[in-house]
Amino acid sequence: MSSRRLRIALLGFGTVGSAVARRFTASDIPSGFALTHILDRRAALKRAQHAELSAVSWTSSIDEILRGDADVIVEAIGGVDPAASWIEAALAAGKSVVTANKQVMARHGSHLLRLAERQGRQLRFEAAVGGAMPIVGAVSDGLAGDRLTRIVAILNGTTNAVLSQVEATGCSLDAALADARARGFAEADPAADLDGDDARAKLAILCGIAFGVHVEPSRIPASSCATVDAGDFVAARRDGGTVRQIARAEFDYAHATLAASVSPEFVPRSSIFARTLGAANAAVLTGRYAGEVGLFGAGAGGDATAVAILGDLAAIARDPAAVVPAPRTTADFKFLGSNFKLLTSDVPVEAVC
């Protein structure tokens, strides 16, 4: 690591952005970093509210950030526009980028990763999928030595919190949603969560790094969880399980065919998914050689997402010019939608050898 501290510009001071900033004023901040710039639409107001960040340069102008001396941009504004073009501009300006933005990475990830490679900079996105659950690293590094064939996962913390509360209390979906909103992890409009848009974007990112295919999130068949009610849980319990929003994808290399879906599914009580409660995420990755490897952890929340962002920053601090592998794009593959041959969701933690 260079002895010079990595200079960081933070775009967005919402739940995630402010959690990242808090880490830079805490007593246990990892060394080697300096938060130098914060961009926010209401920069003046937020600066006034955060005296502990008065040494930081606050701005509402992306041009000021791009012309500035920050080494790395942390993008935490969310949404495709203007985030995608800002990330592109930052890479073009010679800065590395860390993003928590699943929509941008799902839609424009291949292009942006190629740009980063051409620029000799890094674009990292562990925070875009699974919160603190390090699934991007597991797929693109730890399991890079396998040939992954299947992903089954809970990827939306809000929906999981709502469903597991209906399960636990027998309340209505609306009551559980209101509770999740009150606790700060559901949006005013929960459609992106319940209908599966959020999970589709995350699943598309995982398909890119696991199978090397680029699939438009909107093409992944999704069934909404908005119509799941307490009665569904009673019925599922009678059958020895419960209901979860499951994202799944399976790639058949021999025929270059991908099947993928996001929908409410019955999961057996013994599965890791039935035991995933609250805003947690969980994933089981199946490889030809290693069998099943699983991960679970906090899938939402500013602090958990900030952990993923700081891990990416640490990787950049070690090797600013390291080449992060771009998703290999298989030029030609058949997309089968939800036409799965296998519909296993019972994933006991068992030996695979």
Next chain:
Amino acid sequence: MSSRRLRIALLGFGTVGSAVARRFTASDIPSGFALTHILDRRAALKRAQHAELSAVSWTSSIDEILRGDADVIVEAIGGVDPAASWIEAALAAGKSVVTANKQVMARHGSHLLRLAERQGRQLRFEAAVGGAMPIVGAVSDGLAGDRLTRIVAILNGTTNAVLSQVEATGCSLDAALADARARGFAEADPAADLDGDDARAKLAILCGIAFGVHVEPSRIPASSCATVDAGDFVAARRDGGTVRQIARAEFDYAHATLAASVSPEFVPRSSIFARTLGAANAAVLTGRYAGEVGLFGAGAGGDATAVAILGDLAAIARDPAAVVPAPRTTADFKFLGSNFKLLTSDVPVEAVC
């Protein structure tokens, strides 16, 4: 990635080494690699048995490997001697090293990682802990942005296979051991597994990368699983759980104190550990910011270990000169042995926010 293929020399052609070699003759070998050398004590005999590897240069001489043109050494011979000095010599000769050797990394990891950094080469060891479960990457990369405080894990696949078979069948420990031996994942002498030596070495490695402390494996208090019998499982079941060999470590940063142990423990039925069957491994890592993050997967077997090795090779192929972080060694810390304040082993997959 450079267009030149990474030239690999494999040391050892046992269970792990031969599984790695098999991947280089399979149809789905990741591109960018060439297996050029294999060292084995009985090189001539093994070469004769493996016509598919006749293009590889077989030898029994480490000097030939060190003088040769391989870029990376894969060390799969096991044991401290001569593996540690061979790894040192390979780094000194300007080669990167991938090792599956927990004993070498637990005892000499700090020294060897510093040497690798000085040499501008990589020393990677995902395969040394947890088989295909990517825990080394999770701790040193994915969760590098957290402040980890606790590790609770099943790290020895053989012991877990034996204990979970006694649990399932009510057979004696000896009968379960004989069965594990027949299935190829227990050594003739099971002491290193059951007594905890294997898990202590892995736990020491994790303490290094998670807490930045160097603890001699032999100083970690261990109780043997050799005396666990079917009756213990009956009693545990009555109390709502079962018995597993649990490795645990906890670091108190405020007082720079480490507590660690490896021993048979009661684990509640609802915990991830009770549900870990056969030769699988599982781990729950607790961080100050992300809460609990868990992993599970195949903890033993040549194919699973080869996945971890190939993942490390892929990382080296991308960035041969990348600096892998050396464990920060906290010069001074108090070692409390097994003096834990917390003795929680019930780890439901729950939201932490």
